[in-house]
Amino acid sequence: MTANFTGSLEDRMAIREVLETYADAVNRVDEQLWASLWVEDSHWDLSHYPELGIVEGKEAVVKLWRDAMPHYPKLSFLVGIGMIHVHGDTADARAYISEIYEEPGTLKDKRARACYNDKLVKRDGQWFLQSRSFTIIHQT
Template sequence: MPFTGPTEDRLAIRELLDAYADAVVRNDAAAWGECWAKDAYWSMPDYPEFGTPTGRENIVATWVEAMKHYPGVIFVSNPGSIEVDGDTAKVTAYTSEVYNDAGGNVKRDRGTYEDTCIREDGRWVFQRRIFRNIHRG
């Protein structure tokens, strides 16, 4: 079953996905960083140049550098599944991005995140995010 667990937790996780996407579009590192657990892990195997940062501070620093390559990005994310089990949740999210590359060409990327979310300090955050490209055009 792709959506399990208490409705209020699933809604809070959906709002986490939305807050993350909003921070990307606004290029707001502080708001984006608030989406991550203190000891989080972020992996983007299709982008080895960004490494695999751990810890919120390192993840945000990596993101700030990465965003220099995606000016004016539009980023949306939709959940494919949210499975809550107590203070942990497994989430699959699909992303769609539109941006101009360095040459001014319009790029359209689709991808998927496999996530582990946790309740930290009373709110849901990303503990582990692994991103993979699905389609690039």
């Protein structure tokens, strides 16, 4: 265990699986799976994109994602985990993502490297996303 990874191996593995399942659901456009990763009192901060802003509540989070996905039919979304700190039934995580997609309208390849700072909660023995905060690192 390093300073970037604290908590039980079991909890850290379960959190990693949430973040990797998120990526899998995005790549397969599996709304049911993607939605299953969030708690009802969720928070998604996409304020890096002012037109999207901050979304509160699972229903609004899922609606935003559902409405956006048809615009990105050739999206590739990969994740790497940089940090997981478990504090009992809550955790903080940092995930770095790489996206490649066709820009809507122009069909030009776009590439983005970004970071999600996450807060997760453990409910009934299972980990869920409670908050994700998105920041672009580099985009072309």
